[in-house]
Amino acid sequence: MSGGVDSSTAAAMLAHEGASVVGLTLQLWDQTRLAGKNGIPEAPKAGRCCSLDDVYDARKVAEQLGIPYYVVNQEERFERDVVRPFVSEYLAGRTPIPCSLCNNHLKFDQLLQTARSIGASCIATGHYAVNEYDAARDRWILKRPADLAKDQTYFLFGLTQEQLAHTLFPLGRMTKPEVREVARKHGLRLAEKPDSQEICFIPGGDYKQFLTAYLEEQGEEMPETAGEMVAASGQVLGRHDGIASFTVGQRKGLRLSSPSPLYVLQIDPANHRVTVGGDDELATSTLRARRLNWISIPELTAPMRVKIKIRHRHEPAWAMLAPAGDGEVVATFDEPQRAVTPGQSAVFYDGDEVVGGGWIV
Amino acid sequence: MRRVYCDANATTPLLPEVMEAMRPYFMEQFGNASSIHLHGQQAHRAVDEARETMARFFNCREAEVVFNSGGTEGDNAAIFGLLRPGDHFITTSIEHSAVLQAAARMEQRSVDVTYIAPKASGLIDPADVEAALRPSTRLISVMLANNETGVLQPVAEIGKIAAAVGAFFHIDAVQGAGKVTLDVRRMGCHVLTISAHKMYGPKGIGANYVRRGTPIEALIVGGSHERRQRAGTANVPAIVGLGKAAELAMESLEDGTIDRLAVLRDRLEAGILAIPGTRVNGAWDGERVPRTANTTNITFDQLEGEALVIALDLKGVAVSGGSACHSGSTEPSHVLMAMGLDKNAARASLRFSLMKTATDADVDQILRIVPEAVERLRALSPVAAGTLG
Numbered sequence: 001m002s003g004g005v006d007s008s009t010a011a012a013m014l015a016h017e018g019a020s021v022v023g024l025t026l027q028l029w030d031q032t033r034l035a036g037k038n039g040i041p042e043a044p045k046a047g048r049c050c051s052l053d054d055v056y057d058a059r060k061v062a063e064q065l066g067i068p069y070y071v072v073n074q075e076e077r078f079e080r081d082v083v084r085p086f087v088s089e090y091l092a093g094r095t096p097i098p099c100s101l102c103n104n105h106l107k108f109d110q111l112l113q114t115a116r117s118i119g120a121s122c123i124a125t126g127h128y129a130v131n132e133y134d135a136a137r138d139r140w141i142l143k144r145p146a147d148l149a150k151d152q153t154y155f156l157f158g159l160t161q162e163q164l165a166h167t168l169f170p171l172g173r174m175t176k177p178e179v180r181e182v183a184r185k186h187g188l189r190l191a192e193k194p195d196s197q198e199i200c201f202i203p204g205g206d207y208k209q210f211l212t213a214y215l216e217e218q219g220e221e222m223p224e225t226a227g228e229m230v231a232a233s234g235q236v237l238g239r240h241d242g243i244a245s246f247t248v249g250q251r252k253g254l255r256l257s258s259p260s261p262l263y264v265l266q267i268d269p270a271n272h273r274v275t276v277g278g279d280d281e282l283a284t285s286t287l288r289a290r291r292l293n294w295i296s297i298p299e300l301t302a303p304m305r306v307k308i309k310i311r312h313r314h315e316p317a318w319a320m321l322a323p324a325g326d327g328e329v330v331a332t333f334d335e336p337q338r339a340v341t342p343g344q345s346a347v348f349y350d351g352d353e354v355v356g357g358g359w360i361v
Numbered sequence: 362m363r364r365v366y367c368d369a370n371a372t373t374p375l376l377p378e379v380m381e382a383m384r385p386y387f388m389e390q391f392g393n394a395s396s397i398h399l400h401g402q403q404a405h406r407a408v409d410e411a412r413e414t415m416a417r418f419f420n421c422r423e424a425e426v427v428f429n430s431g432g433t434e435g436d437n438a439a440i441f442g443l444l445r446p447g448d449h450f451i452t453t454s455i456e457h458s459a460v461l462q463a464a465a466r467m468e469q470r471s472v473d474v475t476y477i478a479p480k481a482s483g484l485i486d487p488a489d490v491e492a493a494l495r496p497s498t499r500l501i502s503v504m505l506a507n508n509e510t511g512v513l514q515p516v517a518e519i520g521k522i523a524a525a526v527g528a529f530f531h532i533d534a535v536q537g538a539g540k541v542t543l544d545v546r547r548m549g550c551h552v553l554t555i556s557a558h559k560m561y562g563p564k565g566i567g568a569n570y571v572r573r574g575t576p577i578e579a580l581i582v583g584g585s586h587e588r589r590q591r592a593g594t595a596n597v598p599a600i601v602g603l604g605k606a607a608e609l610a611m612e613s614l615e616d617g618t619i620d621r622l623a624v625l626r627d628r629l630e631a632g633i634l635a636i637p638g639t640r641v642n643g644a645w646d647g648e649r650v651p652r653t654a655n656t657t658n659i660t661f662d663q664l665e666g667e668a669l670v671i672a673l674d675l676k677g678v679a680v681s682g683g684s685a686c687h688s689g690s691t692e693p694s695h696v697l698m699a700m701g702l703d704k705n706a707a708r709a710s711l712r713f714s715l716m717k718t719a720t721d722a723d724v725d726q727i728l729r730i731v732p733e734a735v736e737r738l739r740a741l742s743p744v745a746a747g748t749l750g
Contacts, residue, residue, distance in 0.1 A: 073690035
């Protein structure tokens with residue numbers, strides 16, 4: 001329970017159905033930890049995970065529902081498995097997705113383990129996704145939810161069969177307005193609470209500010225990665241202060257003058273080189289992904305027609321997906337896709353079903 | 362479900378006699394103890410009677426009893442009230458945060474603080490305190506009983522060390538009060554802090570013993586209550602409750618209740634130690650370390666203490682692990698880590714603290730539930746995969 005309307009409503013629905021429900025909140029990050037450092041706001045705004053206000057809200061909901069409620073401290077694990085990799089990925093010139101890491105390591109691994117060790121048979125979350133068992137395939141299937149605007153399957157591609165078998169998504173067949181309506185019906189006073197959008201541990205959403213403050217707190221130097229900005233032709237257009245400031249597809253903050261808009265095309269961490277180019281050069285027709293997880297199939301053994309989502313707000317695009325050996329797959333898009341970004345995940349869909357996914361190389 | 366409360370070091374319920382003693386002072390005898398009329402006199406008498414009891418409880422003069430809002434205020438009052446910029450302060454790394462946070466604030470105000478680490482047994486070595494002395498040492502603060510382990514510190518010896526150099530000595534006796542007999546003369550302290558709710562009295566009330574002539578600056582100023590040592594209208598019902606609780610605590614120490622409690626605790630401890638991969642923290646240092654009668658702290662190998670606390674709670678057994686952090690989750694105990702446990706071991710440790718009203722049936726129930734829960738938690742190997750880092 002994050003203290004938001006989704007997990008609160010999920011808990012309320014289950015409690016009212018008569019299930020024996022225990023509320024758990026993961027304490028993942030101390031929002032006051034970097035406050036006031038390197039321009040990070042002193043007082044974190046509400047509506048972010050692990051802020052005291054959110055824990056308070058979650059606890060109030062549990063009290064209202066009359067269910068036992070506990071806050072579980074997983075700050076260390078979160079820092080090790082989510083924050084650290086997030087920092088290293090940026091420093092290595094990639095663009096990480098902490099939410100997927102958090103789902104893989106904390107929410108559906110550690111939390112499920114905690115839930116089972118306290119005697120619960122499964123966990124329920126407020127994610128918008130559908131999971132169901134398909135007897136014909138003898139597999140648990142993850143599907144896109146009724147409310148496609150809230151679809152969170154992109155962040156859930158790492159769920160194992162074991163995890164899917166012990167997870168409930170009570171909101172999967174509801175739309176957000178319906179969820180708010182149910183929350184109102186159950187008298188949850190946070191029914192109108194706005195959705196959280198940002199990365200929970202980065203107040204204000206300025207990840208560069210966070211990187212600097214975090215490294216400073218850790219007594220580590222920001223690695224020197226200043227280098228050249230080049231065109232695809234290799235022509236040097238200027239210099240930059242460090243590759244961690246860039247992400248593929250970025251247009252703002254390049255500090256280059258050009259008659260037409262320039263975008264980051266590629267980041268070469270070894271040579272600290274950032275390649276830029278026009279909008280037309282940003283599109284690529286293939287991607288490679290590794291560290292794969294398969295959901296609707298046991299393994300990809302032959303090429304398969306799928307739709308692929310390459311970032312959270314991306315409209316899945318048709319592609320042919322093929323095994324490439326060495327634990328990798330290669331996807332060839334029907335139409336070239338803008339800003340295929342290393343570090344993000346690629347999630348493969350067959351209709352509404354999540355076939356699987358992996359991390360873009 | 363029959364519940365067993367085994368977290369008496371966190372707080373205790375009122376004993377019925379305490380409730381009864383307090384009752385008239387909410388509505389009938391509601392007077393302000395500072396008023397001169399009959400209502401005030403009734404209240405004043407009640408406070409005086411409680412003060413008399415507290416003087417017996419501490420073995421001090423009535424004028425040396427200062428009522429306050431509880432342990433945190435008492436600890437803060439001693440530290441803030443005696444230290445000035447430039448002073449040196451000796452305390453230990455296993456104190457309650459009411460002492461540690463006060464010390465941290467004094468550090469910001471140009472007080473030098475030495476934190477004495479305990480031995481692996483949880484005992485503070487008086488020789489370490491002596492070695493830390495400086496000419497500028499003005500105050501030494503050491504707890505009587507540790508809240509996590511129950512280990513009783515050699516306060517009388519430390520009192521002698523303080524006396525030898527003319528330093529003030531404060532004892533945080535919040536966890537010791539009611540479990541061992543207090544004697545401020547024998548302990549050689551200038552200030553001693555207790556809290557009512559740890560000894561079957563109400564929350565929000567406590568008292569400091571302050572030796573006559575100790576130049577302690579009041580933490581809270583206003584009216585001339587408590588001989589100007591603590592302003593604020595006397596919380597009469599709570600003071601009466603504290604007095605009654607102290608009286609009953611002295612009885613329990615004399616009539617064998619506390620000795621019996623030690624026997625129960627030993628049986629509980631032995632029963633839990635029968636589970637493989639368990640160890641007591643703060644029990645041995647060549648010989649048995651003196652502990653409060655109700656407490657045992659146990660490490661369970663390969664286990665997440667937080668999950669065990671939750672699992673036991675859902676089965677009706679209330680215990681605690683670590684110290685509560687701001688959000689209500691737990692952090693590994695700074696006490697156990699100061700004793701040399703690593704973070705994982707500290708995290709895998711639970712405190713069992715029996716109430717003095719505990720029965721054999723309570724211990725039986727705990728011993729039925731704990732081994733089963735531990736086995737269940739250990740059997741659950743980390744959920745497969747999910748590690749697409």
